[in-house]
Amino acid sequence: MGHGHGHGQLTQGSASGRHVGRLTVALVLAAAVMVVELVVALTTSSLALLSDAAHMLTDVLGLGMALTAILLARRSGPTYTRTFGLYRAEVLAALGNAVLLFGVAGYVLVEAVDRVTDPPAVPGLPVLLAATAGLVANVVAFLLLRSGAKESLNVRGAYLEVLADLLGSLGVLVSAVLTLTTGWRYADPIIGVAIGLFVLPRTFTLARRALRILFQHAPHGVDVRRISDELAALPGVVDVHDLHVWTLTSGMEVASAHLTVEADTEPADVLHAAQALLAGHTIEHATLQVEPRESARRCAELSW
Structure with a gap:
């Protein structure tokens, strides 16, 4: 992880x-x-x-x-x-x-x-x-x-x-x-x-x-659905969930997400690729959790 x-x-x-x-x-x-x-x-x-x-x-x-x-x-x-x-x-x-x-x-x-x-x-x-x-x-x-x-x-x-x-x-x-x-x-x-x-x-x-x-709405001009699709398309990523994108204050966009990967995927490679992708959407601060399939099941049990 x-x-x-x-x-x-x-x-x-x-x-x-x-x-x-x-x-x-x-x-x-x-x-x-x-x-x-x-x-x-x-x-x-x-x-x-x-x-x-x-x-x-x-x-x-x-x-x-x-x-x-x-x-x-x-x-x-x-x-x-x-x-x-x-x-x-x-x-x-x-x-x-x-x-x-x-x-x-x-x-x-x-x-x-x-x-x-x-x-x-x-x-x-x-x-x-x-x-x-x-x-x-x-x-x-x-x-x-x-x-x-x-x-x-x-x-x-x-x-x-x-x-x-x-x-x-x-x-x-x-x-x-x-x-x-x-x-x-x-x-x-x-x-x-x-x-x-x-x-x-x-x-x-x-x-x-x-x-x-x-109210922590998505930043104006940031397409969260597109970001989700692009993260899911990264090599080794099989699912993206718990994706949140918001603005802390002007000029400071923040994101967090869970990325489920295949068992043979190197987490560091996915992490670096995801960071670069988000930076291209003007999101410089992101907290990303890269997890195997068995760990992702726990997220599905959460009530919110």
Whole structure:
């Protein structure tokens, strides 16, 4: 009977860990702009700017959670009580970001409905200046996080919040320009609603991806049936069972399987071939049990 692990090691760190510096810069920018926008929003009664400031608040909280999760996972490796370390903290942070965004979007929509009948007069110039500062900061943060969003769900959560705020800042700019040039009071609440509606579908996607990981579904884009067929086709393998493929955190796919082999098969050869096959499916960490037919009978007796 043989056991083996894939080529990678969990202690190498997740995809998020490579972007700590950029997340830190984005956090500082978001915090500074949030304070400016919040002060101006409260003094001018601008719902659009308040909406953008609220999104900036979720940026600050989201980026803070993302950084905390990465550092926590990095410093708390696998132990005998936490055999996978704390990498799932990153996924929980991403899910927390999604919940925050849902809450902010709902608040803006409710507030906008209350203002439809009597929209307040909003001075355009202070809103315009604050929105410009927010736009510049969001563009910088967007560029910093764009590459990391392709690798890490945690970074992607922060990236989506920055993207929503970038477009929100553009919307606030439009609202401020309309207010300055036409005096139309409905521009501000309408833009506020538009910002809230824009972020909802993207937030849903983020939450769904985080929940897929937490429920240990197969990674997106990984065909588990194909993997099973390919493992079964390896020389000497007569059966594949107890195959599980899941995501520990972004960039860290994990698998386990039992491979039943013929009596005259060399377990080490099957193990190495299976490891190489799984690595070709972006699964670098795998626990594989290579067993003869008589040992495989015990697996059939298990209730789950």
